[in-house]
Amino acid sequence: MKSIYVVLMMGIFAEFSSFAEFRIWEDRSGRIWEGEFVTMNAGKVVVQNQSGTKTEYNPEQLSENDLSYLEEIIPPKLSLDVSKTSNSSTSGNSESIICRASIKKANTRIYKGELTAVLVVLAEEMRTGAFSKAGASTEYSFVLPEKHGVVVEFESSAVPLAKSSAKSGRVYAGYVLVVWDRFGNPVAVQSNRDSFLERATKIARPRRR
Known part of the structure; x- marks a missing residue:
């Protein structure tokens, strides 16, 4: 059965x-x-x-x-996690930001459908407080491993941003990660800010195929 x-x-x-x-x-x-x-x-x-x-x-x-x-x-419940790494430039006023996404099933149910994860790094303009995408969205299509607990990982491209100690420029504000099923329905959403979470499915939409 x-x-x-x-x-x-x-x-x-x-x-x-x-x-x-x-x-x-x-x-x-x-x-x-x-x-x-x-x-x-x-x-x-x-x-x-x-x-x-x-x-x-x-x-x-x-x-x-x-x-x-x-x-x-019918996708299973998913567990999402996003971590950030940064490398400072030689000038000392900027850094390169990379976000790494980890996705795994939160239960043992088998799911054979293809999923698409969209990861967006967001930046804040220091002088105006305006938020925008720091770079191009990273889109990753995958099938969940049948074995429970196996993690699917991918990362964004490196995005050059100003350090928070800088006097001007765009600084790292956070991320939005949305996983979509093949019918275009959001399956799971993750962000570091509630304000981003409310608009997550608009910020991190997959490209039309």
Whole structure:
């Protein structure tokens, strides 16, 4: 039996919304229908047909192929961490900032879908207090390792900024990290400031493909 079945029956995913896709579903009796996955509700799979009618299904009603599909579109809970390193320039007034992102599953559920992480380093203008992107966003696509606890890591490009002790220029303000699923839904968000967190999905959007 697919591992997703156990998770769904436990009701861990009380609510999960997704922009999915219309596909053919099949139950254990062989009945087929066309529908789009909408959400998980109290352990049941909610599917919407072309006319907009939503129907709930217990996981044990669905085929093995449907359960495999759900493994690809319902991401697990993620644990995110971002660390910063800096190297001072010879002039002494500037530094090169690099942010390193670490991502891992917070539970043991299998997820086969591709994810895209977007990491943005943010800077603050010392004289005006205005915030802006310090450099180009770093976009990293990956598939989570099946083994629990294995970390996926990537880092931003080096960004030249002024030191906080400098009298003018842009200084390091923080970061925003957002992980997106293949349907363009944010799965997990991390930032060092609440004000950045509120706008995270606008700041760290993936490039259109």
